[in-house]
Amino acid sequence: MLMRVFFVSIAFLISIGLVNASNFTLADVERITTGSNSIVPGRYIVEFDTSAHLTSSGLKRAASAHEAVYNELAERGVSYDIHQQYSADVFIGASISLKSQVDLVSLAQTSGILVRKTSIVPVRILSLPPKNVSPASFRLNTTAFQSARTTSASVNTSIACTGSGKNQTCTTKTVTSAPPAATTSYPSQVLSANSQIQADRVQATGNKGQGIKIGIIDSGVDYTRTPLGGCFGTGCKFAGGYDFVGDNFNGTNEPVPDNDPFDSCYGHGTTISGIIGANDNEYGVPGVAPEATLHMYRVFSCSGSTTDDIIIQAALRAYSENMDVINLSLGGTSGWTETALSVVLSRLVSKGLIAVASAGNEGQVGAFYSGYPAAGLGVINVGSADNEVYPAQNATVSTGYGPITYLNYMAFTSGTYPLYALTTDPTVTDDACTIPAGTPNLSGYLVVVRRGGCSLIAKAQNLYDHGASAMFVINTDGGSLLYQDSLEDRKSVV
Structure with a gap:
């Protein structure tokens, strides 16, 4: 769809004389009008020539670079809307929406626009990571996991099972957790990076x-x-x-x-x-x-x-x-220094301001790939690494097994929790991906499920929808399991 809207043919460019324009080339226009689905259709960031208005023709000299450009656009009959206007000493210009390809060509030929390949660039949409995210891998550094400082929470169980195979269910009388106060749970900065x-x-x-x-x-x-x-x-x-x-x-x-x-x-x-x-x-x-x-x-x-x-x-x-x-x-997926945002940050850095930007979450694009604006000259480009310590708690059970280490930044709230298992069949590979028919209301229960078959988020959401207060995951994947608080309502504890 974007290609149909924005592609400008060579014949069209030649017919209006743009190819011969002294301050804009065919390649420049093709660069502007061809983009990805992250481009806002018809909107451009434009940098003005800060001295053009001083030599503007006519009986009255324009008072500013903005006025000079807007006056000339009006003379050319360009239909446009202004979204942002920039008046800093490091960047004079505006973001402008145009109604047609003809208007884009007229803008490109306006004398108040800088003669530079990056003087007109499309406005791009940037997005933060979605609130519901899963890590690329649920495996943690084993050494880091084993070195986690833990607090003691008491979980007492008395297990009773009925049925067999996939129809088997197990319940307990109580699970009690009594962690120390949060202010004394961790040594100073043990979880800080x-x-x-x-x-x-x-x-x-x-x-x-x-x-x-x-x-x-x-x-x-x-x-x-x-x-x-x-x-x-x-x-x-x-x-x-x-x-x-x-x-x-x-x-x-x-x-x-x-x-x-x-x-x-x-x-x-x-x-x-x-x-x-x-x-x-x-x-x-x-x-x-x-x-x-x-x-x-x-x-x-x-x-x-x-x-x-x-x-x-x-x-x-x-x-x-x-x-x-x-x-x-x-940031966005572009490793070049010439994006408008990267250019502006580079100029701010040259003025003495320290600019820090994230390297991005695009490691799958390639080794050492960095997005913009972190690619800007002089911008401090910051990546991330796993912490050396992961928050974990210990749960002790009355059956003699344990302690069970579970990953959570805080111990479960002190209280009594009936324990429930949807199945104890080790061959089940999609535990809690759907809730079996006949499952009672799980209000107040701590539910034990096996990993696999669907995301932890899906399991947690299904259990929460049936009233469960918490979920313990049996890790069947051979690696350590990373807790991820990712439910949209943020009400369920995993």
């Missing part, structure tokens, strides 16, 4: 980011959380920011901006904010710079999608508000 980047050594010198302003460009933040300061505005950890999109922006409709970057629906930006600047907390996972002042620039809505013209606007606002560092845990 700060030591892997030696941030703990920097903090030990007394440097925890005081006096540094960090701008986070992401999905917003739940600043009401205690580790993130609990408030927003002057005197708070989150001292400022802006919401560029609102809750319902999907990349193609109109954003609804406001002054409050609060996020109650996605959580990605809240997680990133904690990694960067969380205060000491009961989980022993402080941020890298807990004393820094943070600003949140919300560019992703509840849908998890945005456009790079909005991200550019956010980066330029962070620059204008004198951030020392900006963090962008986002």
Whole structure:
């Protein structure tokens, strides 16, 4: 569909004389009009010539580069809409929607546009990872798993089974969990990855980011959380920011901006904010710079999608508000330095701002592949690695077996849980992928299931829909099992 809409034939270009235009070539137009499904149809990021308006013809000289371009577009009869306007010293331009291919050609021939291959580029949609995600592999580093610091939770069982084979079910009288208080569950920072980047050594010198302003460009933040300061505005950890999109922006409709970057629906930006600047907390996972002042620039809505013209606007606002560092845990599948967002970040870096961007989640594309804007010149390109320690708990059972180590960042809530197994038949390969007919309401039960046949998310959702409070997974795959809290409603514990 995009190819049919945007492909410009050679005959068409020759007929309007674009091939001979001094500031634009056929190859340039083909580059612009041919793209992927991540391109917003008909919308372009355009960089203006900052000096063109000083030599504009006519009785009245244009007051700005923007006015010069808009005046000439009007003279050419171009139909357009302005979405973002950029006025920073590092980037003068706009994001513009055009109605037709003829308008695109007229824009390309406008004298106020920079003579550069990247002066007109399509606007692209970027998306955060979906909230329901599974890791590429459920296998963990065995050494790391064995070195996990655990707390003791008591699980007492008395097992009784009825039936046989696939029809066999087992129940217990009780399962009781009584973990220690969360504040004493883990040694200081045992779950933090700060030591892997030696941030703990920097903090030990007394440097925890005081006096540094960090701008986070992401999905917003739940600043009401205690580790993130609990408030927003002057005197708070989150001292400022802006919401560029609102809750319902999907990349193609109109954003609804406001002054409050609060996020109650996605959580990605809240997680990133904690990694960067969380205060000491009961989980022993402080941020890298807990004393820094943070600003949140919300560019992703509840849908998890945005456009790079909005991200550019956010980066330029962070620059204008004198951030020392900006963090962008986002990106797209393009390893080149010439994307508009990469170019803008590179220019900000040249002005002394530190720009940090994620390498991306596209390892399947190829070894050492990195997306944009992390590919920008001077941008700090950050990858990730598994932590050295995984949170785990020990459950002891009254039958004499155990302790059973289960992966969860906290022990199950103290209480009494009847235990239920859908089957004890070891040949069943799709345990809990569907719930057998006749299964009772599992309200309050801790259900034991075998791994395999479908995702852990599907198993957990099925059990939750039948009322289960928790799930233990019997690992049949030979490797360690990674807990993944991925249900959309976030109400079920696995």
